[in-house]
Amino acid sequence: MTKRKNVTASLTLESARTKHDNWSGFLSISPWLIGFILLILGPMIASLYLSFTDYNLLSSPNWVGLENYRNLFSDARFLKSLEVTFKFVFISVPLKLIFALALAMLFNTGRKGSSFFSAVYYIPSIIGGSVAIAVVWKQLFGRQGAITQILSALNITDTNLIGNPNTALFVLILLVIWQFGSPMIIFLAGLRQVPAELYEAASVDGASKIRQFFSITLPMLTPVIFFNLVMQTISGFMTFTQSYLITGGGPLDETLFYAVYLYETAFEYLRMGYASAMAWVLLIVIAAITFLFFLTSKYWVFYQSEGGR
Amino acid sequence: MKKKSLLFLFMSVLLLMVACSEADQGSGDDVEQDDSASNGETTIRVAWWGNQERHDMTLEAIELFESINPDIKVQPEYTGWDGYWERLNTQAAGNNLPDVIAMDNSYLNEYNSNDLLVDLAPLINDGSINLADVDDVYQEINHDGDRVLAVASGANALALVYNVEMLEEYGVNLGPGYTYEDLYQINLKIKQAKEEAGEEYLGYDFANAEYELFNNYARQNGMSFYNAEGNGLGFEESTLVEYFEWVQSMVVDGAAPSHDIMMSYIEGGNSMVQEGTSAMQTAASNQIIGIAQGTEYELDLAILPSLDGQHANFIRPSMSFSITQHSQHQEAAAKFIDFMTNNLEANEILQAERGVPISAAVREHLSDKVPESVQKTFDFLELVADYTTEADPIAPPGETEVRGAFSRIIESLKYDQITPEEAASQFIQQAEAVLN
Known part of the structure; x- marks a missing residue:
């Protein structure tokens, strides 16, 4: 009898405690939670609503239903910005990852000073998204910039690479690739996780370095590659600063990134509703692509902990 | 123990929130006090x-x-x-x-x-x-x-800023009455002479004001950029085609620099006229003050070219x-x-x-x-006052976007990627979509 009583008592106590624990949990995360609700969730809901309206910021929004979304797909500049952004992402992300991996391999050899240099090579990523670097880049590749001068002295080309519609995008891609620091650091951490005995066994079996790379390093790194690929693709789609500051989307809209066109629509042309619709379409595009990556991941990503499944 | 720490957490969060709102209140009060403290x-x-x-x-x-x-x-x-x-x-x-x-x-x-x-x-x-x-x-x-x-x-008026000595040297006079065609010839002439002398000459600097210049061009044809109701355009397509032909021939034939060169000067905050690589540029008349500060050359202002004897400047x-x-x-x-x-x-x-x-x-x-x-x-x-016609009505809402579309079409024209006819019909379509 007493025993049973005890059990019920401890049960109530238990549930009371869980309740308490939840509250203290919510309380501890409340600084983040409040920030999330006020700064992210609220604006997101507002923008979803605005995407169905005609809103010029200066007077109150008018409900227009799906019109903004319908208009998007007959807007030549919108389609152009999609094209440019896809081109940018699909060229810059793989190149950046290859570059980051190559340097991570180099610094993983444990040679003297490799940690110093990996820190040095990380610097561009810290400052690379900044306004200052964009301005420097503009100067370097501009009409009288150092790189333009060198290229023309070497008789390679004497055009201003930023002003030329065929090359402007590649100047921006180059800038983004140069900011390979954060994937490099992650690759470096990944490389250090690869068990040394695998390489030892492979060398005993007489596998060449190249064979070791493709049969050990690469498969063991696939989770890290996957992570980097997803993160870089997402940030690639949202690239703004480089284009806005260096080319302003030009020449001939050849560097009109999605985010730049969105900004132009919202804050220069005051079409907030249309811009909100664009933002949601971008969210859907990014979500779809990320989802695709996850779908394919089971065919190429190797998780050691799952015994290679 | 647990309860105590929870209470502590709760109190500190509360304190923080109160502190924050207090600070807000405080600064708000300060301003108000500023307003009323020293008697009204x-x-x-x-x-x-x-x-x-x-x-x-x-x-x-x-x-x-x-x-x-x-x-x-x-x-x-x-x-x-x-x-x-x-x-x-x-x-x-x-x-x-x-x-x-x-x-x-x-x-x-x-x-x-x-x-x-x-x-x-x-x-x-x-x-x-x-x-x-x-x-x-x-x-x-x-x-x-x-x-x-x-x-x-x-107030100002759209004008040409020119290099006095350079025009004298080549015997050019930009007194009222010169034409668009003259600008084309003059710049080609100076360019040829300069290049023979081994100097760089880029040509007429549009200074990214092709839109404003067309405003004037339409007015010279007795039309206006926007219609009086502000819900559409006020000029005929053929007028725009003529203007586009002129702009394109200026750039393609070398009487004016390519678009990217022009933009690189603007973004760099300097001008070809200051540098001596151009003899003239479009500018709002008050811009001569800024341009003159960055150069040794003597500069002056000329009114915009005439079209079939018509002038349509306006003071704004x-x-x-x-x-x-x-x-x-x-x-x-x-x-x-x-x-x-x-x-x-x-x-x-x-x-x-x-x-x-x-x-x-x-x-x-x-x-x-x-x-x-x-x-x-x-x-x-004072000079321009004699060559003015009535001002246009203020531009309708959406003007910024129309201007954006105009600049992009001009860009394609200057890169010779589009004919003046295509450019005009494309622009009119885009502009009307914005204005309607």
């Missing part, structure tokens, strides 16, 4: 765009204003042109516009149609803003029927001041505008940098106190 002192916010020079001069003028009106405090809000409208638009959305804002012709209608501007007519009629010395021509554009939306803080506010509906202190705001318009000492400080002062008394007072380049803008506006 009011604070007005004044916003403008410009470069460092304009900021310095305006701040100095504001100091003078505050010393004359010790009961009014002015809180300046200034930025460059880039970002000015973004900032103002967001303030407008937040019902928090400054009391006085610098206004541009292209935004006047947008702000007016959204009911953000105060009608200044009563303030002008009761003498709070004294426009007795102001000729109507300077204020024409700022009217909407009987309502007055803004007071011009300076280079910028204006408006009072916004969000202002709680319209009287103080009016006082400030009156001060900027009429105070002689203030205008000495401001050096007519915003354009030719609209008050005749101020112009007279300044005539021997300003640098030569400023004096040239005064003279130019």
